[in-house]
Amino acid sequence: MANLKQLAQSLGLxxxxxxxxxxxxxxxxxxxxxxxxxxADKVGYRPNASARRLRRQRAELVAVTLPSDPGHIGxxxxxxxxxxCAEHLAAAGLNLxxxxxxxxxxxxxxxxxxxxxxxxxxxxxxxxxxxxxxxxFLQSRGIPFVTNGRTESLLPHPYIDGDGFAGxxxxxxxxxxxxxxxxxxxxxxxxxxxxxxxxxxxxxxxEECGLATDLCAEGAPLEQGxxxxxxxxxxxxxxxxxxxxxxxxxxxxxxxxxREVDGGNQISIVGHDDLAMGAFTSPPLxxxxxxxxxxxxxxxxxxxxxxxxxxxxxxxxxxxxxxxDRDSHRxxxxxx
Amino acid sequence: MANLKQLAQSLGLxxxxxxxxxxxxxxxxxxxxxxxxxxADKVGYRPNASARRLRRQRAELVAVTLPSDPGHIGxxxxxxxxxxCAEHLAAAGLNLxxxxxxxxxxxxxxxxxxxxxxxxxxxxxxxxxxxxxxxxFLQSRGIPFVTNGRTESLLPHPYIDGDGFAGxxxxxxxxxxxxxxxxxxxxxxxxxxxxxxxxxxxxxxxEECGLATDLCAEGAPLEQGxxxxxxxxxxxxxxxxxxxxxxxxxxxxxxxxxREVDGGNQISIVGHDDLAMGAFTSPPLxxxxxxxxxxxxxxxxxxxxxxxxxxxxxxxxxxxxxxxDRDSHRxxxxxx
DNA sequence: CTTGACTCCCAAAACGTTTTGGAGAATCTT
DNA sequence: AAGATTCTCCAAAACGTTTTGGGAGTCAAG
Numbered sequence: 261m262a263n264l265k266q267l268a269q270s271l272g273l274x275x276x277x278x279x280x281x282x283x284x285x286x287x288x289x290x291x292x293x294x295x296x297x298x299x300a301d302k303v304g305y306r307p308n309a310s311a312r313r314l315r316r317q318r319a320e321l322v323a324v325t326l327p328s329d330p331g332h333i334g335x336x337x338x339x340x341x342x343x344x345c346a347e348h349l350a351a352a353g354l355n356l357x358x359x360x361x362x363x364x365x366x367x368x369x370x371x372x373x374x375x376x377x378x379x380x381x382x383x384x385x386x387x388x389x390x391x392x393x394x395x396x397f398l399q400s401r402g403i404p405f406v407t408n409g410r411t412e413s414l415l416p417h418p419y420i421d422g423d424g425f426a427g428x429x430x431x432x433x434x435x436x437x438x439x440x441x442x443x444x445x446x447x448x449x450x451x452x453x454x455x456x457x458x459x460x461x462x463x464x465x466x467e468e469c470g471l472a473t474d475l476c477a478e479g480a481p482l483e484q485g486x487x488x489x490x491x492x493x494x495x496x497x498x499x500x501x502x503x504x505x506x507x508x509x510x511x512x513x514x515x516x517x518x519r520e521v522d523g524g525n526q527i528s529i530v531g532h533d534d535l536a537m538g539a540f541t542s543p544p545l546x547x548x549x550x551x552x553x554x555x556x557x558x559x560x561x562x563x564x565x566x567x568x569x570x571x572x573x574x575x576x577x578x579x580x581x582x583x584x585d586r587d588s589h590r591x592x593x594x595x596x
Numbered sequence: 597m598a599n600l601k602q603l604a605q606s607l608g609l610x611x612x613x614x615x616x617x618x619x620x621x622x623x624x625x626x627x628x629x630x631x632x633x634x635x636a637d638k639v640g641y642r643p644n645a646s647a648r649r650l651r652r653q654r655a656e657l658v659a660v661t662l663p664s665d666p667g668h669i670g671x672x673x674x675x676x677x678x679x680x681c682a683e684h685l686a687a688a689g690l691n692l693x694x695x696x697x698x699x700x701x702x703x704x705x706x707x708x709x710x711x712x713x714x715x716x717x718x719x720x721x722x723x724x725x726x727x728x729x730x731x732x733f734l735q736s737r738g739i740p741f742v743t744n745g746r747t748e749s750l751l752p753h754p755y756i757d758g759d760g761f762a763g764x765x766x767x768x769x770x771x772x773x774x775x776x777x778x779x780x781x782x783x784x785x786x787x788x789x790x791x792x793x794x795x796x797x798x799x800x801x802x803e804e805c806g807l808a809t810d811l812c813a814e815g816a817p818l819e820q821g822x823x824x825x826x827x828x829x830x831x832x833x834x835x836x837x838x839x840x841x842x843x844x845x846x847x848x849x850x851x852x853x854x855r856e857v858d859g860g861n862q863i864s865i866v867g868h869d870d871l872a873m874g875a876f877t878s879p880p881l882x883x884x885x886x887x888x889x890x891x892x893x894x895x896x897x898x899x900x901x902x903x904x905x906x907x908x909x910x911x912x913x914x915x916x917x918x919x920x921d922r923d924s925h926r927x928x929x930x931x932x
Numbered sequence: 933c934t935t936g937a938c939t940c941c942c943a944a945a946a947c948g949t950t951t952t953g954g955a956g957a958a959t960c961t962t
Numbered sequence: 963a964a965g966a967t968t969c970t971c972c973a974a975a976a977c978g979t980t981t982t983g984g985g986a987g988t989c990a991a992g
Contacts, residue, residue, distance in 0.1 A: 263977095263978060263979085264978065264979065265978075273941080273942090274941070274942045274943075275942085275943095275978090275979085275980095276941075276942055276943080276944095276980085276981085277940085277941055277942070279979070279980065279981090280941090280980090280981090283980085286939095287939085287940075287941080288939095288940065288941075289939075289940060289941090292940080292941085304708075304712055305712075306709070306712040306713035306714075307713065307978080307979065307980095308650070308713070308714050308977085308978050308979065309655065309713045309714055309715045310646055310649035310650040310655060310714065310977080310978080310979090311650050311947090311977070311978035311979040311980090312978080312979055312980075313646035313649075313650075313947095313979090314644070314646040314647050314649075314650050314946095314947050314948065314949085314977090314978085314979075314980095315946075315947050315978080315979045315980045315981080316947085316979085316980070317947070319645065319646065321693070326675075326678075326679045326682065327679075338675065339662075339674065339675050342662075342694065343662045343663075343694070343696050344696075346662065346694040346695075346696040347696035347697075347698050350695075350696055350698065351698065355693045355694070355695070355715070356693065356694045356696075357657070357691045357692065357693040357694070358678065358679070358682040358691070358692045358693070358694065359682075359686075359691070360679050360680075360682040360683035360686055360692075361683075362683045362686065362687065372640075373642065376640055376641075376642040377642035377643065377644070377645045378642075378644050378645055378646065378948095379645045379691070482872065483872055483873060483875070483876045484872075487876070509873075512873060512876045513876055515876065515878075516875075516876045516878075519878060536818065536819055536820075536845075537819060537845075537848060537873055539819065539852075540819045540823070540848045540849055540851065540852045541877070541878075542851075542852075542855060542877075542878045599947095599948060599949085600948065600949065601948075609971080609972090610971070610972045610973075611948090611949085611950095611972085611973095612950085612951085612971075612972055612973075612974095613970080613971055613972070615949070615950065615951090616950090616951090616971090619950085622969095623969085623970075623971080624969095624970065624971075625969075625970060625971090628970080628971085643948080643949065643950095644947085644948050644949065646947080646948080646949090647947070647948035647949040647950090647977090648948080648949055648950075649949090649977095650947090650948085650949075650950095650977050650978065650979085651948080651949045651950045651951080651976075651977050652949085652950070652977085653977070714978095
């Protein structure tokens with residue numbers, strides 16, 4: 261309720277002194293500092309955020325763009341990541357604000373609005389595309405940002421990503437080592453970097469093994485997309501005996517397709533993301549996950565360092581992928 | 597890049613006139629208005645948000661508190677809701693900011709920080725408890741807010757909620773009509789209003805039918821919680837033949853428990869929330885859902901009306917629950 | 933007694949906008 | 963032609979903070 265002026269008046273001090281006392285400057289005597297702090301505590305004084313932001317020329321805000329396209333936002337633990345990121349940003353005095361993309365506007369428009377209105381100090385971009393116009397815009401404006409997922413931008417920029425190429429290559433080689441020869445891939449939309457990356461990993465492994473790369477079907481990165489893509493592969497004259505799916509959600513959709521088809525339960529399957537749900541499917545879903553603890557904290561740290569001006573090259577994290585073996589990848593190599 | 601002063605100078609006008617032209621006041625001639633708008637467009641002028649907020653004494657921000665406790669945030673489509681809400685708030689010039697709750701701080705502390713620092717115009721509270729200290733605090737401060745879920749607060753406050761009582765009562769009566777007599781309930785943590793409400797609905801139906809209400813087990817509102825609670829009920833001397841689960845995630849956990857037990861596939865089960873995943877479980881999960889389109893838009897609308905000063909009584913939405921029949925609720929009433 | 937260093941405090945400017953309360957010119961009324 | 967009215971525009975005052983550039987005192991050294 262109180263502002264600095266009232267607080268200063270009640271203490272018989274100047275606004276300046278009160279402000280500096282609260283900020284802990286050596287400039288004001290210990291006694292006064294204590295007196296000011298007590299009074300501030302008592303009336304529950306908090307500096308007015310807008311005024312401070314105006315004066316400091318910092319928005320104290322970081323925006324994350326959320327595609328409003330429902331369901332396409334990302335894996336369920338995305339929200340945990342956001343929450344963790346927000347928590348660590350808050351410790352540095354920054355708040356995380358949601359920048360939704362209304363129908364009819366592009367993600368670029370939104371970035372522009374936030375950046376040009378000086379509404380944010382930095383941005384967090386998720387679900388990056390291989391060619392991402394947001395990245396180019398922010399680079400041209402010189403606004404600090406971090407992406408969740410790499411891009412094919414020529415200039416380096418800060419990111420955190422999992423090594424989907426290596427992960428899917430390894431998973432495919434594993435199937436091969438187990439005797440599989442017809443290994444399919446259920447791919448996500450290829451304009452997204454992560455989907456393309458994982459697809460490339462599968463393809464690389466297939467070529468290394470001298471196998472054809474035609475058992476690939478693309479779909480929306482959700483249960484339904486995986487279901488339809490799996491049906492497509494199962495209609496092929498010679499069915500796959502194993503499936504590497506770009507996401508767990510697609511894998512769960514694919515599991516249903518397998519259930520609906522004769523001998524489908526003989527087909528191995530692996531997903532990616534380690535959804536909690538995966539432990540409860542039938543069969544329990546084998547999957548893989550990005551290594552690293554507390555992703556949200558990492559994003560926050562990178563954002564803060566980007567704001568502090570560290571060069572992009574030092575703000576790139578590529579995490580290894582590890583397997584989470586449950587049951588679904590252990591089907592026989594020779595299917596019915 | 598430009599501010600009002602520079603824009604005004606380049607046009608040979610006063611700051612006042614430029615500001616009013618952009619805001620569309622009748623006060624400035626159509627010709628000037630057009631000239632100003634064009635110039636503003638050309639340099640990409642956007643008012644500095646902090647300055648405007650300070651002057652207008654409005655934060656242009658709404659905060660939503662997110663418990664950082666991972667996984668306990670809410671159903672997966674919660675994020676879609678947030679995104680939709682943010683989108684509709686943005687249309688009114690408000691942005692949605694995430695107020696995470698760091699370890700060691702209470703949700704109340706966070707509310708206090710946001711409210712007393714004048715950082716927000718209103719708040720959105722999710723996962724309300726029956727006795728929710730945040731509600732009491734915001735009421736005492738007179739800050740507009742809307743909750744997702746009711747509370748037992750004595751003073752009315754704006755909310756959106758599903759009629760869980762009616763939903764679970766109806767689901768239970770339905771089981772009864774199908775011949776079931778041993779109908780169990782897998783409950784969420786009872787301090788949450790939604791969990792208590794659904795439990796009450798089940799219990800009311802059981803009592804109406806003259807059945808005992810001892811087949812109830814409580815767990816965390818996630819797959820694991822449902823799994824453990826189901827195992828507990830299956831250990832009873834006389835097993836339930838049907839299960840009403842507080843959430844779909846719990847139901848999916850329970851499905852796994854049923855798979856692990858002899859004759860478990862004979863047991864009917866129903867969840868709540870209509871997760872996309874439910875269509876892909878085995879068997880496909882029957883569930884229920886709150887009626888109403890575009891929940892996020894409703895929250896935004898209620899928030900805006902609360903900010904505009906409408907009385908709480910007019911800002912309460914209790915939505916009916918509808919069934920989503922798939923397969924899991926159609927097991928025989930007489931189990932093995 | 934003067935000088936310089938140090939301690940503690942403050943007045944005033946600045947951040948960029950919106951809004952108040954007119955002022956001057958043009959137009960209308962009578 | 964004088965007064966009233968309408969049209970355009972603007973100077974200045976806020977909004978509440980942080981920061982700059984000192985200004986009084988006090989104390990020790992010269």
